[in-house]
Amino acid sequence: MAPADSNVRKLPEPAAPQYRAAPANIEAEQALLGAILVNNEAFYRVSDFLEAGHFFEPLHQQLYELASNLIRAGKVATPITLKTFLPSDVDIGGLNASQYLARLAAEATTVINAADYGRTISDLAVRRNLISIGEEMVNSAFDAPVDFAPRDQIEDAERKLYGLAETGRFGSGFQKFSQALVTAVDMAAKAYQRDGKLSGISTGLKDLDSKMGGLQSSDLIIVAGRPGMGKTALATNIAYNIARAWNGETRADGHIETVNGGIVGFFSLEMSAEQLATRIIAERTGIPSSHIRRGGITEADFETIKDVSVELQRLPFYVDETGGLSIAQLCARARRLKRQKGLDVLVIDYIQLLSGSQRKGNESRVQEVTEITTGLKALAKELNVPIIALSQLSRQVESRDDKRPQLSDLRESGSIEQDADVVIFVFREEYYLANKEPRPGSEEHIKWQTEMEIVAGKAEIIIGKQRHGPTGTVQAAFESHITRFSDLAKDQYLPERMGD
Template sequence: MEDHAIPPFDVSDIPFDDGPELRSPPHNYEVEQALLGAVLSNNKAFERISDFLLPVHFADPAHAEIYHACKTLIERGQLANATTLKNFFASNGNLEDLGGTSYLAELQSNVVTIINASEYGKIIHDLYIRRELIDLGEEVVNNAHTHELELSATQQIEGAEQKLYRLAEEGQTEGGFTSFADALAVSMNYIDVAMKQGDGISGVSSGLRDVDKLLGGFHHSDLIILAARPSMGKTAFVTNIAFNIAQSTKPGHNAEGDEVDIPMSVAFFSLEMSADQLASRILSSAAETPSHLMRKGELTEDQFEHVFQVSRALSNYKLFIDDTPNLTIPGLRNRVRRLKRQHGLDIIIVDYLQLMSGAPGGKSDSRVQEVSEISRGLKGIAKEMNVPVIALSQLSRQTEQREDKRPQLSDLRESGSIEQDADVVIFLYRDEYYIAREKPGQGADDSTDKFHEKLANHEARLDAARNKAEMIVGKQRHGPIGSVELHFNGEFTKFSDLAEEDQLPESY
């Protein structure tokens, strides 16, 4: 019988793949040495790199220590060279750990020109950012493997995006001062635009005559807070503005370089209403068709045809709605960056601020602090994107306790730094809302005539306030405060200009 015995097992027979070659983090010690040599031989080289290069950016800890010593001495107004560094390190006893006197002398002999110092500094900084990217990538992988119950995958993504954004900010080496001449040139450009338009508007027009007269439009990098009590029409107001802007154009150039009119782009973050609900509201306002009839399908054939034609026209507008709930500042920032890259961006609207969440993994001590971080984040986005940001905000109930219920800055709910961060604070107020709820009853001592007189007075007050809204500017960093009256059609949730003496509102 044939022997089928299993041969002895030899580990060496198994092919072994040791995986990819182990790589060390990116660094360049020679560049670090050359830069330190430039600083030690001529301290003016430090001026070219001090704005962006820190000791932590060096890969070699000894080089980081030496650069820190140079920085300390130069900022004290002292000379930093091999001799002064020798005394500096001798006093704290770690000279030998850094290579001793001979290494400092060797560094100083590695002379490069001051011009090269800036480029060497950027190389060192870039390599540091690359090392941080590697660490962040490993952290993302490890966190994804841990399946942390307190953080969902989406929250982990947003946390990683926030850290990546901070790293991107660290990666900037071209910051610093803007010359007054350059700043003046930009300022004159905005003045020139306003002069050419001839309407006193240098920012993004709201589409409402009196609002633009008071504000001059919504200006780039401004944070505009729009606050009101419930049922005042905050969402209706900003949807009207979003629609007005989306149907506007601005001068630009096509791919061939010809001057053309470019449609304006609006980013609308709706944290309270779904995208289709918001779209229905805009459609109702644009088509001047009651929204409740649209919802219930009680339109006539003519009304339906009109709404259909209006919807076709609206579908061409660059109005983008994001109804993600519990949106965070990092999440919003990434979305508007992507939108600006793909479709352009002229204004951001957030409905509303208190429905946003803090940064994932953040540990704010209170909701007030968290809301303050959100308002600061929105202001940062306005500056980064260079567009106005309109954020809706709730007001506290204390307005209801006053005889005059017009809101004030102190009424901002969970205000924290909202008032401080805002460039413009706008309040909406409708006297009609409160008067309608003050209908008098007949008292025990009221005669019939007295009661009817009270009813007549109430009706007269209600008629005077009907279909009117007040937009109150409580703060404007670069302009006057004041108020304007607007026409409000509740049936279509539409704000428009009040009629001038010789004309009626557009909705009549």
């Protein structure tokens, strides 16, 4: 008789877990190291992108580092010169140091194939890093702290992925000063290719460029002013000028490198994208935006607007109109834009509309702004682009007779002034004077009219701070009805011509 439990279905035995080895190609590492030891010219085929940390085998990391140091020092890297730097008692699969180095040289690839082997090693290192980031994401999602929101985890993962995508450009640790010198000389050479022979990106305003040398990479540039001064107009004008001047060249690897002008990202936290577009159309056509909005335009005006719109559609100008962004969200979006479209200049309108990543109840606004400005400066360095960030000024300006702004007028000024590389104030005497019009027909009114004629249509761009250049004031023309800044003709503001 069969046992009572003979019909009971048995559960299958659990399968043994399958362990996957990290992606690596030891043979490619051995072949490349052998090629370098046989012919040091192979090193120069891979040295611009391959680092010791890209090798999977720790001994291979050490050998590549040793060979790099010897070759860069003008010496020869061979099995004989390298073995003196390795312990004599090292055991590599039953081989000592001399035997292993000799085997590498014997199995070397040719110099011609060195770059391909180097790319293989580098790509596998990236894949290992991707696995590491993925594992961290999974572990963080399972064991997330209460105060670590999913959105924060996404932004943290994006930051790490961007850092991996930009490997070799940012965060590579210390570098020899000679590398910095090469970068500086390259910057000077590129200046000759740009409009105005500038080291930085031209703002489109010649007098401002002559003071600043253009917008410099990795600089945080604060543009500040009281309401009505035109700080948004100045940032918009500069952004448009840069996008319009953009010219790029396709490199051998398919990457497009900016030669002139730049690809612009614009965070419009206050205005909608449509309002920003209307401003630019008004500035380009000379038709006031108030007329465009109310439909007070002629058929000829509409044709002009249509032609300008076609031109604007081709510009590398990207707008994000999302309000209430945190500094972490802004950084994540900026990284994404650079990765997907490219980015040469970033504009933020304006700092006081940003929030800290995790504002706590007992944290003051000053502390929050400190986090924001520190984050913007770090982002400028990380992306290696100039960031133009607009800022409000405190009301204490209004209480002074001379209403020209000072650094102390910056709201939450400590961190803004400290983190900024350049601080620019926009000031228009015309704005204040227009609000003080005396009774028409009086003697004061005649005097007021004379003063208004002097300052009408003029603005001062005051450079209050500049780490690598002079401070001072640049005179500019400003057409308020179309919010356009432009260079002021010299004879319009020379003191000796005033009385003519």
